Structure formats: C-alpha cells, structure tokens
Amino acid sequence: MREPAPGTRVDVISRATGSSLRQGGRIGGLDLARAVAFLGMLAAHVGDDGTRGSDSDGWWWLWIAHGRPSALFAVLAGVSIGIMTARGPSLAHTRVKVATRGVVLIVAGAVVASLGTPVYVILANLGVMMLLMLPTLTWRTPWLWTAAVVVLVGGGLVLPTVQEWTASSWLGTAPMLDRLWWHHYPALVWVGYLLVGLAISRMDLRSKATRLDLTRGGLALGVGAAMLGIGFGGTTPWPPAGATFGWGPAWASMEAHSYSPVELVSNAGLAIATIAVCLWLSDATGRWLEPLRALGAMAFTAYVLHVFVIAFVGEEIVYEPSNVTLVVMAVILAAAAWGWRLRFPQGPLEALMTHASNAAADKVTTRP
Helix, strand or coil, X not given: CCCCCCCCCCCCHHHCCCCCCCCCCCCHHHHHHHHHHHHHHHHHHHCCCCCCCCCCCCCXXXXXXXXXXXXXXXXXXXXXXXXHHHHCCCHHHHHHHHHXXXXXXXXXXXXXXXCCCCCCCCHHHHHHHHHHCHHHCCCCHHHHHHHHHHHHHHHHHHHHHHHHHHHCCHHHCCCCHHHHCCCCCCHHHHHHHHHHHHHHHCCCCCCHHHHHHHHHHHXXXXXXXXXXXXXXXXXXXXXXXCCCCCCCXXXXXXXXXXXXXXXXXXXXXXXXXXXXXXXXXXXXXXXXHHHHHHHHHCHHHHHHHHHHHHHHHCCHHHHCCCHHHHHHHHHHHHHHHHHHHHHCCCCHHHHHHHHHHHHHHHHHHCCC
C-alpha cells in the first residue's frame, strides 16, 4: 500500500466518517476503560478468587480478572497510538513518538521485573508491541481488522510451535527478542490487540451509534468465541464446579493466558465492548467517576507503583491474597490519582514519557 512522504501530515483518521479524535483533550471514557484494565490486573495479582493460598472462600467471580484486563490494556494502547496519529503534525513525528514510548516501556519493564516479584510484568512486552506497530500507522481500517484477525487466530495456532522451536535455540533467551514469543504476553500474537485498538480509533468514539455497534459487535465476538471453545470442549476460565471440560483441542481453550485463538478472539471482543460501555458510562455519570478516570489517566504510574508495593510487602501478598488488601489498594491508588490530577495535568511517569517522546520526535523531525 502507498505511504505518504515522511514529512506530511497523516490523514488516516479522516478516512473514518465523523471521527472526532482530532479534538484536543482527553477522552474520559478511555481513561475509565484504562482504570478498569488496571484494577482488573490488580485483582489478578492481589485479589482472592479462592484458587490461591489457604483460603478457598474468595470472590469466585474474580476469575474474570485473569487474562482479560491485560488484553484490554493492550487494545487501549492501540487506541492511544491512533490518537497520536490523528493529532500528530506528521507521520515521521508520530512514528518517533510511538517508538520512543515503546523504548520507555521496555526500560521501565526491565526495571520493574528486576524487583523479582511473582508478577509477570507486561510493560516490556507492550513496548515491543508498540515498535511492531510502526509500519501499520497508515494502513486503512479494513487492513487493520484483517491483520488483527490473522494475527490473533493464525498467531494463536502457530505460537506453541514457535515457542517449542525457540526454546531449543538462543532465540529463546535473547534479551528483548524473546518477548516476541515469551510464555506471557507474546508480542507477535498480542500485537493483534493493538491492531484492534488502532482500528477502533478510526471510528467516531463520541457517536452513540458507534458505541452501540461496538458494544453489540464486541459482545457477539467475545461471547461467541467463548461458546465456540466450550462447545468443542475447551478448558473454561472459571472454576468448573463439577463440570467436565478441558477434553477439547488446545485451540479451543478459554483458560486465561492459554493464548489459544479462541481465548485471544474472545478477549478482543470483550475489550471492544468494555471500551464502548466505558465511553457511555463516563458521559452518563459526569464527575461521579472522576477518581477512576484519574486513575486511568495515570495507569502507567499506578501499574509500576503497585508492583513496587508487592515487592515491598513480599510475595505473600500474591500467594496468600486478601480481598481486603485489594479493596484498600484500589481505593488508595484511586484517591491518590484523583488528588494528583487536581494539581498536575499528568502522572509522573506519564509526564516523563510525554516529555521524552515529544523531545525525541521534535529533535529527529526538525533536523536540517
């Protein structure tokens, strides 16, 4: 496909009828969705669903916090790339910004992972995914949807073979390169979520009709894929409660982080629906959800901070989880984010990332 010259403005968003992403300012519903994603990952790490530790009386419904929130986080990263593309002065400028943010996430991920917590840190993998997205910024929307399907379905099918092959070679341990097929958040497959997010960003997210279409389509995709997996005997993501599942093929598994085509597609659909609901809910509630929107606007800072808390307290906070701890951490982080945002426009790590990416893009694209 033909690509514009490096110094020209990218009008990919204008191809989507009625898109409003060119308008400045934050979109509250997206921040709310980021808060949902972060709180879901927090629940997966320190929440008690009755399957970890000595307590079997946890909140069983927290099974939904495993796998799905991190997928939502990745889809939202794709939406953010779309916003940067729509508002950037040129294609080259946007690409440098996206690349710089990817590098910042890789460095931050390495630092946080070095704490040695039981948490599988997504940041470095997400940074690699952002680098993989650089060639796609000018792709037309149908190409993005098609590529997302190919990557999520085809990638989910071949991933076990790739992981087995790389495990017996130096590729399995090569720094950062191993993030492409890592056993958690493999970038080669998870980049499909960012493709979904970039495609969503081409739509008019302020339109009620768009939100309704996203809700219906996302639920149909998420629930439909899950029912397909269950129909073929795939492992379910919730406690079986006496039911017999898991006898089906690997591609039909709905188990969290199985990275089967069914799980990947279902997670993508649920993420789409969640974003649409959050867009509607944010507008409908006015200032009532401002603490959560503030938390979502500072999701990068909150994510890093919660891993530092886990490192400070000790791994028992993960292996002997408590929902009291979950609620207390969620409330404190939301209140702290709200207070910070009342005084500052961005969280500390968000401000650092913005400054670094803007400075790099300005320097590279203004060279004589």
